[in-house]
Amino acid sequence: GQNIDQPTEMTATEGAIVQINCTYQTSGFNGLFWYQQHAGEAPTFLSYNVLDGLEEKGRFSSFLSRSKGYSYLLLKELQMKDSASYLCAVGDSNYQLIWGAGTKLIIKP
Amino acid sequence: ETGVTQTPRHLVMGMTNKKSLKCEQHLGHNAMYWYKQSAKKPLELMFVYSLEERVENNSVPSRFSPECPNSSHLFLHLHTLQPEDSALYLCASSQRTGSGANVLTFGAGSRLTVL
Secondary structure: OOEEEOOOEEEEEOOOOEEEEEEEEOOOOOOEEEEEEOOOOOOEEEEEEOOOEEEEEOOEEEEEEOOOOEEEEEEOOOOHHHOEEEEEEEEOOOOOEEEOOOEEEEEEO | OOOEEEEOOEEEEOOOOEEEEEEEEOOOOOEEEEEEEOOOOOOEEEEEEEOOEEEEOOOOOOOEEEEEEEOOEEEEEEEOOOHHHOEEEEEEEEOOOOOOOOOOEEOOOEEEEEO
16 A cells, blocks of 8 residues: 655754654655645645755755655754644655655744 | 635534535646545545546545536535544645646645534
């Protein structure tokens, strides 16, 4: 079957760095997505990786290793507004998105 | 209005009621989706309308009925729901090209409570 695993919850301190991991097993691979969802709001697109390596976008970076079925989202210089859920999703062979259950990130002052 | 708009934001209904959720996208996208989001569970794709073709998740009960009158509007008709249907229902749209990234733009969701 198809499966996406990510931690349920993580806690980090304002100003620090946090890494949210995502491992996947899917039938086919057409890219890996990260979305951010604040409580009561819409998920919003953060990043897309289709080739191995690191994609950097400001304070956020996303890494992919296709051979390991592994990705991480790295958040630097954490701010209180980064408290949210982070959703990992993989496009399968039919370009349908397979979703993880999300990681709730709690930022403490 | 910009992006993807969903109404109502909150809905409480009894098991014998009939109600509808509405979604409108202002992005010129060619695909629209209904997702169900339950606490601590992955997003569950319910229905996709893409280029006038409908794709559905076979596990979705028939008490959920989608309607897509045009590429900008999407409805989810609800009837004789069960308490376990209580969840956040998210609408999304995307520009499908058949290859490459299919980035979804989501609405804020309709929070449904079934009593």
